[in-house]
Amino acid sequence: MIKALFFKMGYHLRLHRFFKSSGPGSAVTALCLHRINPVNDILFPPLTPGVFAALIRILKKEYEITGFEGIHELVASPSRKKPALVLSFDDGYKDFLEYGLPIIRKEKITVNHNIVINCAETGQLIWTQRLNNILSWLAATQKTLDIDFADISMHKKVEGQLLAVKAELFRILFSRPYTFVDALTTSLEKKYSFSQPAGEMMNWEDIITCQKEGVEIGSHTICHGSLGHYDDAAFVNNEIAGSKKILEEKLKQPVHSLAFPNGWAHPAAYEAAIKAGYKNLLLIDSVKYDFDLKPGPCIYPYKRILVGHPSVYENVFNIAGFHKALRR
Numbered sequence: 001m002i003k004a005l006f007f008k009m010g011y012h013l014r015l016h017r018f019f020k021s022s023g024p025g026s027a028v029t030a031l032c033l034h035r036i037n038p039v040n041d042i043l044f045p046p047l048t049p050g051v052f053a054a055l056i057r058i059l060k061k062e063y064e065i066t067g068f069e070g071i072h073e074l075v076a077s078p079s080r081k082k083p084a085l086v087l088s089f090d091d092g093y094k095d096f097l098e099y100g101l102p103i104i105r106k107e108k109i110t111v112n113h114n115i116v117i118n119c120a121e122t123g124q125l126i127w128t129q130r131l132n133n134i135l136s137w138l139a140a141t142q143k144t145l146d147i148d149f150a151d152i153s154m155h156k157k158v159e160g161q162l163l164a165v166k167a168e169l170f171r172i173l174f175s176r177p178y179t180f181v182d183a184l185t186t187s188l189e190k191k192y193s194f195s196q197p198a199g200e201m202m203n204w205e206d207i208i209t210c211q212k213e214g215v216e217i218g219s220h221t222i223c224h225g226s227l228g229h230y231d232d233a234a235f236v237n238n239e240i241a242g243s244k245k246i247l248e249e250k251l252k253q254p255v256h257s258l259a260f261p262n263g264w265a266h267p268a269a270y271e272a273a274i275k276a277g278y279k280n281l282l283l284i285d286s287v288k289y290d291f292d293l294k295p296g297p298c299i300y301p302y303k304r305i306l307v308g309h310p311s312v313y314e315n316v317f318n319i320a321g322f323h324k325a326l327r328r
C-alpha cells in the first residue's frame with residue numbers, strides 16, 4: 001500500500017523521467033506481459049484489465065508504440081517525437097483475447113503475442129501453470145505436497161508458505177529437461193486426481209482472430225521447455241525450428257519472432273534461432289546472458305522488461321528503468 005502510494009506520488013512528480021534511458025534515436029524499449037485478468041492468482045499475478053488500460057494510456061503519452069514489424073521504420077522516422085516501445089505478450093492465455101484485445105483495439109496499438117504450440121493444439125496448460133494450480137489447490141485444501149519422483153523427494157505443508165514452496169520446487173525443476181518436468185507434473189495430477197481447468201489457453205481459432213486484428217504472432221516454442229540447456233539438440237531445434245514451421249502453416253504467413261521460455265537461451269539455442277530464420281529474438285532483461293547476443297543486419301535481440309506489478313505507477317517506473325537501476 002505504501003509502495004503503491006510512493007510510485008503514484010513519484011509518477012505525478014514526473015520522477016520516473018529521470019530513469020528513462022531510451023530517448024529518440026536510442027534503443028527500443030520492449031516489454032513482456034503475460035496475463036490480463038480481473039481474477040488474481042498469487043503464484044502468477046495478472047495485470048487487471050483496469051491496470052492494463054491505464055498503463056497503455058500513460059505509455060501512449062510517453063512513447064510511440066508499435067509492433068516488431070514496424071519498429072525499424074518508426075525508429076528511423078524523422079517525425080518521431082517520442083521514444084519507441086514494443087508491447088510483447090507471451091504464452092497465449094485466453095484472457096488476452098477476452099480482456100487484452102478489446103483494450104488494444106480501443107487504443108489502436110499493435111502488439112506481439114508469442115504462442116506455445118502444444119497449448120494451442122491441445123488446450124493443455126504450460127507445465128509451470130499446471131504446477132501452480134496443484135500447489136494452490138494443496139494450499140486451499142490444507143494438503144501436503146508429497147513428491148517421490150526419480151531423485152526428487154519433497155514433503156511440504158503448502159498452506160501459509162505457497163510462494164516459498166513454489167520457489168523451492170521450481171528451483172529444482174528449472175534445470176531439468178522438459179520431459180522430466182512434464183512426467184513429474186503428470187504424476188502429481190494422477191496422485192491427487194487433480195483436473196486442470198480447461199479453456200484457459202487460446203486455440204488456433206482464437207489465435208487467427210488475433211492475427212486478423214493485427215496482432216503479430218510469434219513463437220514461444222512447442223512445449224515451453226527451457227532453451228537454457230543444449231543437452232538434447234534435437235529437442236531444442238524442434239522447439240525452435242519446428243514451432244516456426246507449424247505457426248507459419250497455421251497462419252499462412254512468415255513468423256519472425258521467437259520468445260525464449262523464461263528468457264533462457266543457451267548460446268547454441270540462440271544460434272539455432274538465427275539459423276531457423278527468426279529476426280526478433282525475444283529475451284528478458286533481468287536474465288543474465290554471458291555470451292554475445294549477436295545482432296546482425298536482420299537479427300534483433302530484444303531484452304524485454306517484465307511487466308506485472310499490481311500498481312500501474314510501479315509498472316511505469318519499472319518500464320522507465322527504476323527497478324533495473326536498483327538491481328545494479
Ligand SMILES: [Zn+2]
Nearest residue numbers: 090091261262
Ligand atoms: Zn512463457
